[in-house]
Amino acid sequence: xxxxxxxxxxxxxxxxxxxxxxxxxxxxxxxxLGALRQVVPEVLEFCFQGAIPGTPLAGAALELEEVPALFxxxxxxxxxxxxxxxxxxxxxxxxxxxxxxxxxxxxxxEEEG
Amino acid sequence: xxxxxxxxQSVFARDERVAGEIRREMxxxxxxxxxxxxxxxxxxxxxxxxxxxxTSLRCAVVEGDVATDRDAARIAARKIPVVQINTQGGCHLExxxxxxxxxxxxLDGVDLVVVENVGNLVCxxxxxxxxxxxxxxxxxxxxxxxxxxxxxxxxQARGVVLTKTDLLPHVPFSRERFWGDxxxxxxxxxxxxxxxxxxxxMEAWIAALERWAAEKRRPKAPGGAPQ
Numbered sequence: 001x002x003x004x005x006x007x008x009x010x011x012x013x014x015x016x017x018x019x020x021x022x023x024x025x026x027x028x029x030x031x032x033l034g035a036l037r038q039v040v041p042e043v044l045e046f047c048f049q050g051a052i053p054g055t056p057l058a059g060a061a062l063e064l065e066e067v068p069a070l071f072x073x074x075x076x077x078x079x080x081x082x083x084x085x086x087x088x089x090x091x092x093x094x095x096x097x098x099x100x101x102x103x104x105x106x107x108x109x110e111e112e113g
Numbered sequence: 114x115x116x117x118x119x120x121x122q123s124v125f126a127r128d129e130r131v132a133g134e135i136r137r138e139m140x141x142x143x144x145x146x147x148x149x150x151x152x153x154x155x156x157x158x159x160x161x162x163x164x165x166x167x168t169s170l171r172c173a174v175v176e177g178d179v180a181t182d183r184d185a186a187r188i189a190a191r192k193i194p195v196v197q198i199n200t201q202g203g204c205h206l207e208x209x210x211x212x213x214x215x216x217x218x219x220l221d222g223v224d225l226v227v228v229e230n231v232g233n234l235v236c237x238x239x240x241x242x243x244x245x246x247x248x249x250x251x252x253x254x255x256x257x258x259x260x261x262x263x264x265x266x267x268x269q270a271r272g273v274v275l276t277k278t279d280l281l282p283h284v285p286f287s288r289e290r291f292w293g294d295x296x297x298x299x300x301x302x303x304x305x306x307x308x309x310x311x312x313x314x315m316e317a318w319i320a321a322l323e324r325w326a327a328e329k330r331r332p333k334a335p336g337g338a339p340q
Contacts (some may be wrong), residue, residue, distance in 0.1 A: 002236035013124055016127075023118075038236075038238070069264070071268070071299065074301075093298070093299060103122065104120050104121070108116070109116050109117075
């Protein structure tokens with residue numbers, strides 16, 4: 001649903017970076033994506049392929065590293081999965097540890113020569 | 114030849130910059146800034162109408178909708194400063210749109226600015242608007258399964274407002290299941306139950322807003338003592 005907005009942010013961020021740093025063509029992008037970003041990978045890929053022609057990312061491959069949603073156990077400080085209980089002490093989850101990541105990890109840039 | 118560059122940059126860098134600017138502006142003015150999120154028809158505008166008329170806080174509202182200024186007209190009828198943003202098909206608000214809206218509002222002397230996001234339980238939860246807190250709004254008529262079906266919003270919300278409690282005798286809705294799932298997702302979320310047009314439950318909700326606004330005006334030092 002909002003994958004197109006996410007892809008637009010991604011392409012804008014990388015176009016800006018490519019211009020500032022004088023990169024050549026970008027051949028690949030690795031992203032870290034939290035489970036709470038509610039992104040459907042196939043839809044993201046579809047939007048990405050639609051958005052990149054005519055940009056420095058034209059033809060680039062997209063690789064996703066998915067991060068689970070985890071919360072800090074209120075009881076023992078352990079890790080609690082989304083909607084679950086602490087595997088160690090059975091306590092509820094409090095503060096969010098991970099799940100909202102939406103980060104560019106690396107890009108593969110073509111070099112001259 | 115290809116070179117791999119580790120860049121570790123948020124995809125939202127540009128929008129996060131704008132959200133950060135809004136957050137700093139609101140902090141310097143001591144204004145509580147809330148992002149109200151819920152599905153279409155959950156009762157977000159009705160909740161606002163009955164909140165703004167009852168609280169002593171001076172309020173302003175940013176209305177987000179795909180189309181029409183109907184919600185803004187309802188808020189303006191209460192003599193509250195309001196600006197309408199139409200996303201023209203967009204399913205959520207983003208920080209740069211909200212900033213433009215805020216620029217059109219008189220913020221001097223205001224205690225509370227509420228953004229009423231586009232009616233949608235999914236996408237609005239993804240975009241930081243520079244708010245102090247997200248508030249989730251869900252109605253009894255929607256069913257009690259929303260927190261687990263849309264966890265991203267409910268784990269981020271500081272407060273959850275269950276609206277239309279006057280319909281409870283008429284709809285299949287388990288309050289125990291709804292609040293149990295909210296607690297299962299995250300400990301410590303503040304809970305409110307209202308039938309806004311009847312005024313039921315509104316005191317506790319408004320008291321919370323006034324408490325949050327007071328915290329914002331007098332930020333706590335890291336040691337916990339008021340500055």
